[in-house]
Amino acid sequence: MFRITLFLLVFAATAVQAQIALTVTPLSREQVTAFYTARGFSAVAIAPYTQACVLSFSLRNDGRTALRLRLADWRAEDGTRFRPLADWDTAWEKDGLPQAARIAFRWAQFPPEQEFDPGDWIMGMTALERRIAGPFRVVARYADEKGSHELLTNAIACAD
């Protein structure tokens, strides 16, 4: 029983509120390394990203009104934020990474800002500014015509 619980804990968490569904899936270093080395990164080059606790987000708007979000407003429950995409791109440029690799990285990330009309959904990766030891929950903010809202996921943990 303990093993099953632990598996679910690190595998994915979904939060649903007013027909907005957010799924968070921790990705292992091996998974992330495999993806980016197939797209022009060396394992060494992508290591800072893989070591930072990479999460896959999927957000879907099944509601009737548009919603807006900014990833800069999202955080782990302890306040840890997600490292901005622009920071990564600056690092990749400094490292002299090929343009194709940088383009793949940029578009594989969860959008820094997005407007979701009803029926829209999007997926993407992002990394925490630092790894968190143990379980944590993600606080995701979004806004619609009624104001600002928060989604709180179940507990997940960084994958190894």
Added chain:
Amino acid sequence: MNFLPTPLPAPIERRRALRMLAGLALAPLVARAQSGGMTAVAGLPPAPPLTLIDLDDRKIDLASLRGRIVLVNFWATWCPPCRKEFPSLGRLQKLFPPAKLTVLAVNVGEDADDVFSFAGATNFPVLLDKDSGAMKRWPVKGLPTTYVVDKAGRLALRAVGGRDFDDPVIVAQLKELLK
């Protein structure tokens, strides 16, 4: 995104397990999320310029297609919902003569060999936006994103995330634009 890992120097069984876990996490979500219509774009802004080379080295200019409806799909081979919806672009094109509705699939950042190995021979142009310059000029924040350009060259419909483009709801929306 939950991208399936490509081979690492790891035992085959482990790689299979990784793929299976990633697939399990993603599959129900992608399968569920492909249906639905497109959203009207407020204000009908003019479509940004789009001139790119296709897989057959032909130069395609969106401006030259004025007078017909054009469905512009931004995608990449490594994007799971893009892969899932891609066949529906071909099915949609079969429903309309190209002189009335043309599908353009704009691949971002990949080379022709990689794109062709996935897309194969298609009944619509597959354009190569190698430096993502075209995509940056369009209001695209994530993949896949699709716009429908009306006969007057304006952005009329938008879809963020995967769709089945031959879904009756979308086909009805496109027929409405053709009136």
